Amino acid sequence: MNRRDFFKIVSVSGAAAAAGGCQQASETILPLVVPNEQLVPGVASWFATVCRECPAGCGVIARNREGRVVKLEGNPDHPVNAGALCMRGQAALQGLYHPDRIAGPLVREGSAGFKSATWDAASKTVSDKIAALRSGGKGRAIAVVTQLENGSLGGMLDRWAQALGARPRVTLEPFAYEAIRAANRQTFNRDAIPYYAFEDAEVVLSFGADFIETWLSNVNYARGFARMHSFRDGRAGTYIHVEPRQSLTASNADEWVRNAPGTEGLLALAILKAMVDEGAADKRFAEAVASVDLKRAADESGVGVETIKHIAKVFSHAKPGLAVGSGVSVSGTNATQTQVAINLLNAAAGNVGKTVRFGPDSAYGKVTPYSEVASLAGAMGSGEIEVVILGPGVNPAFTLPSGLKLADAVRKVPLVVSFANVPDQTSELAHVVLPSTHWLESWGDYAPREGVVGFLQPTMSPIRDARPMGDSLLRIGRAALGVEEGKGPIPWPSFEHYVKETWAPLVKGDLEGALRRGGVFSDVAAATVTAKVTAGDSAPAKLDGDASGLTLLAYPSLRFYDGRSAVSSWLHEAPDTMTQAVWDAWVEISTETASKLGVVRGDMVAVKSSQGTLELPAYISPTLHPAAVAIPMGHRYTPYQRPRYVAADTGSLNPMGLLPAVADPASGGLAFMSVKVTLSKLGTRRPLAVLQATHDQDQRELAQHVDLGAAREQALRGRAPEEPHPTLYDDQKYPGARWGMTIDVDACVGCQACVTSCQAENNVPVVGKASAAYGRQLHWMRIERWAEGKPEHPTNLFLPMLCQHCEVAPCEPVCPVYAAYRTEEGLNGQVYNRCVGTRYCGNNCPYHVRRFNWFQFEFPEPLDVQLNPDVTVRQLGVMEKCTMCLQRIIAGKDRARDEKRAVRDGDIQTACQQTCPTQAITFGNLKDEGSAVTKLTHSPRAYHVLEEIGTRPSITYLRKVVRGSHA
Amino acid sequence: MSDSRTTASPTFADVNRDVLRSLEPPGNLYFAWMCFVALLLAGFFAAWAGQVWWGMGMAGKRVPQMWAMYITTFVFWIGIGHAGTLISAILYLFRARWRTSIYRGAEAMTIFAVMTAGLFPLIHAGRMWFAYFLLPYPNQRFLWPNFRSPLVWDVFAISTYLSVSTVFFIVGLVPDIAALRDASTGWRRRIFSMLALGWEGSDTQWRHYRRAYGLLAALATPLVLSVHSVVSWDFAMALVPGWHSTLFAPFFVDGAIFSGFAMVLILILPMRHFFGLHAYIQEKHLDAMGKLILVTGLVLTYFYICEIFTSLYSGEHIEKASLFWKVTATYAWALWTMYFCNCVAPLILFWKRARTSPVILYVVSILVLIGMWFERFNIIVPSLGHDFYPYTWGIYYPSPTDTMIVIGSFSFFFLLFLGFIKLMPSLSIVEVKETIPPPIRDRAHGH
């Protein structure tokens, strides 16, 4: 793989480009036929678009080099994510350049499986069928299923469906939060999901809402959370989390309350009751909690009365506070009642309108409720449906509970048309596959919330022979209607035309500007709503299966969402922060249960529910509630990942296979917490690849914390005088800049976005399960989780660890050939082509952040096209490590020199810093007294990891600030 | 043969006969051994080739054990390479006459051991094809090696040691080769006369020879100490808990001599048996070497105690944690094997019968070698496995590749040595003759 060969890619056809960039030493260079001012070989151009990896709809800018997108970054102008991006967004490129991407239209040939076809032939089969149905007046037999598309695509599809007399389109989102809508209908008389202003809250009280992982809009809310919670911003608000399992979100709480599964609603009411008793809430709420008895609530939920009172006190004193709920894993048949209780809490504490804002409502409000999806499935099963059109991103056969028997229902449909661009469990069942372009190759728009319309534009030409779903359907629709272009109900020549047409009123003539900004953004004022107080219902969730079983918590994974991001090997290789496990899925078992079963980590366990059995390796967790068992959702592998990266898995890893098709009656939402399971030991083993040897720091104070009071006091007193390091040598002189970094352990929420961003930026290869398990992963940075205090109730500290660029670096003197050396700008340089591979530096690095190329790691075509041309692809046998994004430093200095000025603070951002949702990472010039990084290094909370060794790192950490209850 | 075994002092004629007998065409047993060793060697090269082709990952190394069995075995062989020069140079200067009958074998062993050791830096390097980057020579890149790096010191120390001991060895051989030259014919004669550097045995030659030999001995002596001190600094200069210790230089040198003598015995005893050299390698020789092993073993034990004491006394948490882990956790078995082989096993040599019994000596020597290999293993693998950073703590598992290469290194060594004993006089004819009373002429005429 040779970065210079990116010349080849600047050529006419996308196909040729895809082939490019993978030869050893290319001999030919292909210039453009027609010059393209947007494309200067060697100069990046940026295109703004919208991330479609989940319905949060973050703004993205794509870095395009030589016609290929090589990196994604958050769009700084976008109100949702303001420049940050989560790991799934970062890894979207792996979907774009997926080796399994469908090369062109496919048509099923009986039992022989798929055969590739021409676009005309493939679409003809579809249009003929549809035409036949229309003439037969059976338009209702056509169903269109897409992911949440509330923009142009959705609009056009609705017009299309109407024109053909098809059923109204179904938008399928496995995590639809129907309960929040239903509850808001009850309490506030609004069928909407509001905007939760975490940033303005003083106290956040979450009932299983994993807002740092997947809940509604994780980047947006992680940002907001950092504003309200981190000491840096002077707020240092309090965060209390109620959940039976210590999720990543829970582990960020100042107080994590472990409740019995399904008692969230009960607890919410109990807290409200306590508030009423204390007189902290309006009397009119008394009726809501008339039936609630604190003592009983305490017994049922396993949360002490004192704790309940304490929470009530803290929450009611907040001005304002914020209570959120309906996390997927804890929504059962009582989800709506629970959410109603939470609504009442917010109302009672007077948060509505302040932190709970109707008006800028979330796009989730437009999702088709699960119950309607179920009825569609029923219709398929009963043969009413003859054509199903499945948009990209929907994979119902995988994301819906096996209780629904959806796969069987789909098999009954005579013609299943899939627009997937990477094969998945549902496209396997299709008869015709018309691969749609990846969202990075498509036009479109998406409004994550009222007033925010993000525009999608193609950031590169399609890498495979794919067409936008809109185009294909327009063509099919017209063929079925027998009208030609420009006429009839769907006249548009292409979807792009439709999009531009709908944009015209929005952009008011300035399309260019809107595209550059990434959309049209406006603020929507919060509407005033009044809460209707209804009697709270504290009935626990109805669980199917025998009472002796354990409650199954199937939780959405930060890495894979509902499984649509699981195509990315980067995400499989980025550890789950809490368990530090990579690749395979696991079943999380509490210590008590484990000792009963006699299983240890890695033992295969059969998880049996009324719906079926799942065989997974066990992960023993001291924090999980003894009455529960937890399994992450979304784990699946694509063909090229097996056996390249992971041995063939033991069948399905998907907990949906255990769920019955039970809905919450009030909202019609799927009850995820709806089944009790029984565990049995299988006797076989499938060891998990867990990267972190231990979560115990063994008194080494790698991740440090300070009590809130102490931190405040220090902040007033200023920095304690730092004792100079005794040394025999005179200090190093830095003629130019001295680059340094600070990492705020207090702000880090452990979301792994930086890890994935680094991997994308620096051509870090994927090593696979076996190598990762054996300490051969190549990540340049890692997020460590250090647990303190009681094992069943620990305080977690997240420590991002990367090359510390020590001023007295142990790796440098031992290198026999100066491959590791100190640059004059204070970096610890690593010269790959000089490295002989003695690995002495690796031994001598006390932080063990140096990585070795044990093998020649491959970038299977076309993933090699994504490689950053500014970073060397390392050969086998050389050491590598974090360079503090040297290529970005060089580019920044180059830009400054073009503008005939010095490099300013903030000019240069490292990849990890750029994508961090909580801005925990700051990079800059330590010699510039005014720079943000210098100020932070002088903070009273500043410390160095393993300071006593005297390596004098260029990376300074800021202690986590823990609230009293933890100290 | 029989007479030479009974008579206390053999005649010059016996010497020539007995020593040169070892150069007679070899028997089947010899060839059997050769084949076995060659087979292992083939495996060694196959494994190495595989590793160069597919990458270092073929060997079981990982983070944090970036070093493992290769460096272990490297240090082991360097250690073996000590006894030779010690015997031939230092004992020569101290006029320890008993050395004469064993020093030739010991010197050969030294050179072969150092050659074997020399392979390992290459095997160990991730990109061995760039190993020449470590050589300081003016190149068009204007780049030099990093003279602060202990690895570069190694390059100098070892190459110096190898060259000096080779010269010493060859010079020592000259008169004997001359003898061979006179005894042989045809192509052998050619080769021998080339190596004999035109030796006539004239008085002037003898005078120069003696002086040269003395000077070389004096030159070689400091190297005995320097080489292994330098090698020990590979560890002492590093930060790793369990490595970062000023104790290492003497510690390593002593261990080296200890294992060196064990290896000498392992080579000498079979030669003595199969070539019937009992008259020259007598019990007093065995006894002397037994004593040396005993003494160095005791000194080593003392160093072990110091090592434990320092890390306990340091009050440094990380040091202590590392020590306790070594003693108790996964690799404890290796540690205790080492303590047994190096501290307990040699104690039997307090007993004179043991020192003179070839069997016991042989067994003890083998134990000592095992112990010394594990000493290096224990310094490298467990220390790295439990160092500063808990996140990466872990266990190293040897892979087929590095196991094969370690075993193969022994075959490499023995192949060279087996070759040597058939091509060169394995005892110094000249010096042995010096040790026995010159023949009395008239008595010779009496018969």
Next chain:
Amino acid sequence: MMAKAGVGALGAALLAVLVFLAISSWSRQPAAAAKPSVQPINFPHSVHVGTYKIDCQYCHSDARRSEYAGLPSVERCMGCHKITAADKPEIKKLAEYHAKKESIPWVRVNKLPEFTYFPHKAHIRAGLKCQGCHGPVETMTTFAADTGPSLTVDLLNLVGFRPAPPPLTMGWCVECHREQNAKAARHAPLDCVACHH
């Protein structure tokens, strides 16, 4: 006599080892650039640069703004050659490519190993002449470059000679950077990672 032969043999053996190491190292290095190469269209730089005095950056217009110097688009070639010398056989070839809307598969001449990052931009900004690195292009009928690390140079160094480093090798770059810093008081970077990252 024989003795000398013995010593000689030893020396030969040592040299052999060094040669082996050197060769094996180059065997692993990216292929050095093609020597005078057969281009799809016989393009005489001498005519364009020498005779018609066309500025290098007229065709290689990316040099001032990009890492790469870039090649002229077929459009740009045709810009002149629609009229100029349109009847010449070589130009006919060009016209064909243009008609077929195909790009011309030029054979790469200058090629640094992939671990070396060379931005043309910075060097143009510093006001360097193209010929400084690429040789007297205006005289070249077929563009050629003698480049890449050469085994002979290293071996010569090995035995004590100090030949000037060949063009487009590291020593050559470093020499120039040092010279510039010394004479022109510039800030040409000498950090390894400035080019190797």
